[in-house]
Amino acid sequence: AQSVTQLDSHVSVSEGTPVLLRCNYSSSYSPSLFWYVQHPNKGLQLLLKYTSAATLVKGINGFEAEFKKSETSFHLTKPSAHMSDAAEYFCVAPLYNNNDMRFGAGTRLTVKP
Amino acid sequence: NAGVTQTPKFQVLKTGQSMTLQCAQDMNHEYMSWYRQDPGMGLRLIHYSVGAGITDQGEVPNGYNVSRSTTEDFPLRLLSAAPSQTSVYFCASRQGRYVAQPQHFGDGTRLSIL
Numbered sequence: 001a002q003s004v005t006q007l008d009s010h011v012s013v014s015e016g017t018p019v020l021l022r023c024n025y026s027s028s029y030s031p032s033l034f035w036y037v038q039h040p041n042k043g044l045q046l047l048l049k050y051t052s053a054a055t056l057v058k059g060i061n062g063f064e065a066e067f068k069k070s071e072t073s074f075h076l077t078k079p080s081a082h083m084s085d086a087a088e089y090f091c092v093a094p095l096y097n098n099n100d101m102r103f104g105a106g107t108r109l110t111v112k113p
Numbered sequence: 114n115a116g117v118t119q120t121p122k123f124q125v126l127k128t129g130q131s132m133t134l135q136c137a138q139d140m141n142h143e144y145m146s147w148y149r150q151d152p153g154m155g156l157r158l159i160h161y162s163v164g165a166g167i168t169d170q171g172e173v174p175n176g177y178n179v180s181r182s183t184t185e186d187f188p189l190r191l192l193s194a195a196p197s198q199t200s201v202y203f204c205a206s207r208q209g210r211y212v213a214q215p216q217h218f219g220d221g222t223r224l225s226i227l
Contacts, residue, residue, distance in 0.1 A: 009153070032213035043117070043203055043218030044156075051213070090155060094212040099163070100171060101212070103155030 003027075004093050006104035014112045019063075019078040021107045023091030026072060033074045034092040035065055038106075044090065050074060061085070086111045115139050119204050119219035126194045126226050134189040134222050136204030144207045145187040146216070149173065149200040156203060162187055163210050194226045 007022040025031060032051050036044040048059025055067045061084075065076045074091060091104040120135045138145065146161035148171075158171030162181040176198060178190040187206075191198060201223050205216040 034215060036218075041220070043205075043220045044216075045218070046215040049215055099161060099169070099210070099212050100158045101156075101216070103157075105153050105155050 004091050004102050004104040006089075006091050006107050008107050009105065010108045010110070012110040012112060013081045015083055016080050019076070019081045019085065019109065021076040021089050021091075021109065023074045023076065023104060024072050025074060025091075025093055027093070031093050033065075033067065034101075035059065035063070035074075035076050036090045036092055038088045038090065040087070047076070047089070081109075081111045083111050083113065085109060117204055117206055117217050117219035119202075119222050121222060122220065123223045124225070126191075126224065128194060128196060128226060130191075130194050132191050132194065134191075134202055134204075134224070136187045136189065136219060137185050138187075138204075138206040138217070139185065140206065140208075140217065141184060142206035142208055142217070143184070144210055144216075145181065146171070146205050147177070147179065147187070147189045148203045148205065149198075150203060150221070151200050159189065159202075191224075196226045198224065199226045200224060 003026045005024045034049050035047040038044045048057045050057050050067045058064045063078045088106045088108050093102045117138045147159040148156040150156050157173050160179040162168045168179050201221045203221050204219045207214045207216045
């Protein structure tokens with residue numbers, strides 16, 4: 001069964017420094033994977049999606065993620081954090097057998113001035 | 114573009130009361146769903162619908178009812194509210210039935226059960 005593990009519940013960075021949010025997945029086949037962002041008191045917004053067309057996926061707001069099958073990872077990165085990046089980030093995998101989505105527990109990103 | 118609209122944004126209920134959370138989308142999406150978000154647990158699927166007149170249970174359906182009489186609307190009913198149902202509820206929709214398509218989310222309903 002597909003499962004998603006976000007390795008950090010909270011990440012704190014300084015403005016202008018790189019961001020790394022880690023996600024591992026477990027699956028017996030190459031999955032589709034998503035990263036969503038949730039700003040305070042808002043719904044989730046799609047950042048990017050991996051669909052096996054390319055292992056490096058570029059998303060909105062300068063984020064990108066690399067799918068590494070050998071490491072079963074799909075980490076989210078950004079070269080330079082901005083204050084507006086402060087939010088909660090979710091790694092998500094579809095569950096093909098029951099029309100559901102498996103959400104990671106979330107990583108809260110804090111950006112310090 | 115309204116997207117997915119949820120009402121109300123906030124609600125406080127007493128144990129045993131019933132209420133309906135409203136969800137409407139204006140994108141003509143086939144698939145709609147309800148999630149609850151609890152701290153440290155991500156989002157969990159309550160119920161979903163693949164089209165008007167068709168609904169099914171998700172991971173945590175107990176205590177909730179849904180119906181889908183139109184493509185646009187997908188209300189969630191709490192039959193007899195319990196403190197364990199205190200949560201943030203999100204409605205979402207996507208274009209088709211294929212599960213690997215991204216979803217569009219509403220801004221949520223924050224529900225407290227006293």
